Amino acid sequence: MAQVYIALGANLAEPIDQLNNACEVLLSLAEANTFSVSPYYRSAPMGDVEQPDYVNAVAGFSTTLSPIDLLDALQAIENQQGRVRELRWGPRTLDLDILLYDDRCIDSPRLVVPHYGMRQRSFVLVPLNDIAPELVLPDGTELHSLISTALRAELVLAQAPTG
Incomplete structure (x- = not known):
């Protein structure tokens, strides 16, 4: 069984509903009683594409799925919720990314873990810290050491977790 952390993001078609459905x-x-999700945060989009703000969160859980089986399952969820891959960093109904899979480092054509951009993204680090404040990354870096007041200021709370 592996502990995984998944980034969730959406900025089209009722983003909060998209995250709730995901x-x-x-x-x-998830294995029984292992699922947690951070509060939802609003963040500015990355890149130069004109689009609405995103709603982001991070979910953590234990799973028996292999990394590639998990990736396939996440892409199926995205597709079920209307994800269309037209433009890098473009608007989307749902984006699900594997941030961490236990303490494994994976570099394959389909999957890179830890997620390549997680250290630079407030909309990943802050919600991840909300659900796993004691987390140590595979390279030995303590998660909380990557979070500054300025990084937290980039986000606006959109919704506390439900249920």
């Missing part, structure tokens, strides 16, 4: 399905991938 969490319901993610719960089915």
Whole structure:
């Protein structure tokens, strides 16, 4: 069984509903009583594409799925919720990214873990810290050491977790 952390993001078609729906399905991938999700945060989009702000969160859970099986399951959830891959850093109904899979480092054509951009993204680090404040990254870095007051100021609370 592996402990995984998944980034969730959406900025189209009722983003909070998109994240709520994704969490319901993610719960089915989790071992009993292991699922947690951070509060939802609003953040400015990355890149130069004109688009609405995002709603982001991080979910953590234990799973028996292999890394690639988990990736396939996440992409199926995205597709079920209308994800279309047209533009890098473009608007989307749902984006699910594997941030961490236990303390493994994976570098394959389909999957890179830890997620390549997680250290620079407030919308990943802050919610991840909300659910795993004692987390140590695979390279030995303590998660909390990456979070500054300025980083926290980049986000606006959108919704506390439900249920």
